[in-house]
Amino acid sequence: MDRNTIFGLLLIFGIFIGWGVWMTPSKEEAEKQRQMQDSIMMTQVKTHDSLTRIAASKPVKPVEQALAEITSLTDSNVNDTIRRELKARFGNFSQSAVGEKKTYTIENDLVRIDLNQLGGRPWRVELKDYQTYDTLPVILFDSATSAMGLEFFSQSKLINTNQFYFKPFWYNQANKGKTNLSVTGSDSLVFGMRLYADASDTSLNPGSYIEFKYTLKGNKYMIGFDAAFVGMGNVIDKNTTFVNLNWKSDLRTQEQSLENEQRESTVYYRFASEKDVSYLSETKDDKESLGTSVKWISYKALFFTSVLLADKEFEGAEIQTYTKTDKKPDRYLKSMSAVIPLTYQSSGNTVHNMRLYYGPNKYRTLRNYHIQLERQITLGWGFAPMWIINVYAVIPVFDWLESWGLTYGIIILILTVLLKTFLFPIAYWSYRATAKMKVLKPEIEEITKKFTKSEDSMKKQQATMDLYRKAGVNPMAGCIPMLLQFPILIALFRFFPSSIELRQQSFLWAHDLSSYDSIFNLPFDIPFYGDHVSLFTLLMTVSTIIYTKMNNDMMSTGSQMPGMKTMMYIMPVMFLGIFNNYASGLSYYYLLANLFTFAQMWVIRRTINEKKLLLKLQENKKKPVKKSGFQRRLEEMAKQQGVKK
Known part of the structure; x- marks a missing residue:
């Protein structure tokens, strides 16, 4: 690694440090955040008082358990006994405590939703156009591991709609x-599920009910979901101002790599007053109280997501993500939950207009809803150059190539050609700048021999800078191309693993470009590597080592720091462990990028005549050169240390 490369890496590191400092809030912003936190605390007290009542109340037994206990009684009139016991336990909803678990299905071109009379909620949600890695249906909501229902108090009894x-x-x-x-x-179609309150011990009140209304369009993943409280003023306790919507789900694995799915799965949310989205930790258990207005909450996995949206806004929410350590259900990924307070007025009817999204994390699909759902896809939103490159360059080109009906392996190949062609002038500029320093290598070595003592380091540096100045060489010129290419490299590092378009798309030996391309499964697990061998990653690593050697041979100026050559060869080996579990499409792209770099270096070497370049630099030495500000400051530093010109 030459001095320019080292300086470039340090400069990149400095940019990240500067970015962090720039993003640090000012005193005014910090005060504003403090005031917001105070507001959050006050809102939490207001919106979650019902949670305290629920926590303090006696847990309600499931209806099936209650009935089993009731029917075990030795009473001459079992029916009357059951009726009285249900009334005592469930109050105004005793008639709805028994029934039939009958399923009603609503479906369109994209999604199938099974609704059950028990709870009136989705029982099973299946995406029609997708399968799991082992060819099973993609299920985003399952009654055994997921639930959604309302909790409130009626006659001081805790009522959970999932039990009725x-x-x-x-x-x-x-x-x-x-x-x-x-x-x-x-x-479109509209279908409702209604939970009626009792009119008497033997009948329901048709004018007093809670309704879940579902509206489904034929070509949309988004589903209208309204929760209406009709004629409930004398049913729900008078002092109730909020009804809690409880939503919990155990996410299911859909992909080959559990590690990749876990790394990308968590709860996302967006405040109504902000455009950016936030999320809980993806790597550990996490929870948060959202005391300000929330626009939507989503349970996001790698390629699929379930979203609950408010047409206006939610008053707040308690959200959580965690991983179960025991009694895990089949195909378990992660657990997520949310408690969302919905405003309620006892006078008149209350309707909450919401929507549910069950579908893929596809950029254009999510963006078309214009509520920042697409920001769940990890395209580098925290660093502007990355997401700008992905959103305005990579994705449009990728979609354009996709419209031609090409296989995705060929699309990645063409995308690589286009990017390397675009970057070729930068690569040429970088090599030419380094070639100038290379042809001056004999003179630099003479300077090194002249100043061998450690106390002469400043003299050696000044003499080297004088040589560069007279020859018209800018030692920093090789760093600028690296800085220009860096955002593109990182942007693609984000794009390929997050692109659902690559999911289950095969190419050559890789059966799924969104997952690793194992050609051999090991009978054991190697730390930092895994239990399989990914061929694209292996080829990418070998090509990177070859590129490193070629780069050192071609661009060496004799100014390498001790041990840096060894470090340059260690990095590809580290990539072997890092990328072995990543998307094979990413390793395939980096392999192609290396191969095209070899071709570019071959072309550049034959277009730059080093002898003519050296003659040009020698001619530059004869011309009067004005000292730059940097050179003047460097000489001033040397003078301060006792160096005489």
């Missing part, structure tokens, strides 16, 4: 009685 049986309601009377409703194209 809803009645179906067909908004289109032509569909009345049907258990399977479908819609296609731009058409």
Whole structure:
């Protein structure tokens, strides 16, 4: 590694440090954040008082357990006994405590949703156009591991709607009685589930109910979801101002690499007053109280997400992500939960208009909703150059190539050619700048021999700078191309593993470009490497080692720091461990990039005549040269240490 490369890496590090300092809030911003935190605390007290009541209340037994205990009683009139016991335990909802677990299906071109009378909620959500890595249906919501329902108090009894049986309601009377409703194209359907309050010990009140209304369009993943409280003023306790919407889910593994899925899975959310999104930790258990208005909350996995959105905003939420250590369900990934307070008014009816999104993390699909859902996809949103490159360059070109019906291996190849062609002038500039220093190597070595003592280091540096100045060489010129290419390299590092377009797309020996391309599974696990051999990663590592050697041979100026050559060869070996579990499409791209770099270096070496370049530099020495500000400061530093010109 030459001095320019070292300086470039240090400069990149300095940019990140500067970015961190720049992003540090000012005193005014810090005060504003403090005031916001105070507001959050006050809002939490206001919006989550019902949580305290729930925590302090006696847990309600499941309906099935309650019925089992009731029917074990030795009473001459079992039916009356059951009725009285249900009334005592469930109050205004005793008639809905028993029923049939009947399923009603609504589906469109993209998604199938099974709704069950028990809880009136989604029982199972399946995406039609996708399969898991082992060809099973992609299920985003399952009754055994997920739930969504309301909690509130009625007659001082804690009511959880998941324990009660809803009645179906067909908004289109032509569909009345049907258990399977479908819609296609731009058409839509509306279906409701209603939980009625009791009118008496033996009948329901048709004018007093809670309704979950689902609106499904034929060509959308987004589903309308309204929660309505109709005629509930005398049913829900009078002092109730908030009803809690509880949403929990155990996410399922859908991909080959559990490690990659876990690394990209967490709870995302967006405050109503902000455009940026936030999220909980992806690598450890985490929770947070969102006391200010929230626009949406999502349970995001690597390639799929479930989102709950408010048409207006939620007052706040308690969100959490955690990993179970025991009693894990089959195909377990992570657990996520949210408690969302919904405002409630006892006078009149209350309706909360919401939406549910069950679908892929596809950039254009999410962006079309215009609520920043696409910012769940890790495209480098924290560093502007990265996401700008991905959003305005890589994704449009990728989509354009995709429209031609090409295989994704060929698309990556063409994308690599286009990027390397675009970067060729920068690569040429970088090599030419380094070549100037290379042809001056004999003179630099003479300076090194002249100043051998450690106390002469400043003299040696000044003499070297004088040589560069007279020859018209800028030692920093080789660093600028590296800085220009760095955001592109990191942007693509983010793009390929997050691109659902590569999911389950095969190329050569890789059966899935979004996952690792194992050609051999090891019977044991190697620390920092894994239990398999990814061929694209192996080839990429070998090509990187070859490139490192060629780079050292071609661009060596004799100014390498001790041990840096060894470090340059250690880095590709580290890449072997890092990329072995990453998307094979990423390793394939880096392999292609190295191969095209070899070709570019071969072309550049034959277009730059080092003898003519040296003659040009010798001619420059004869010309009068004005000292730059940097050179003047360097000489001043030397003079301060006793160096005489």
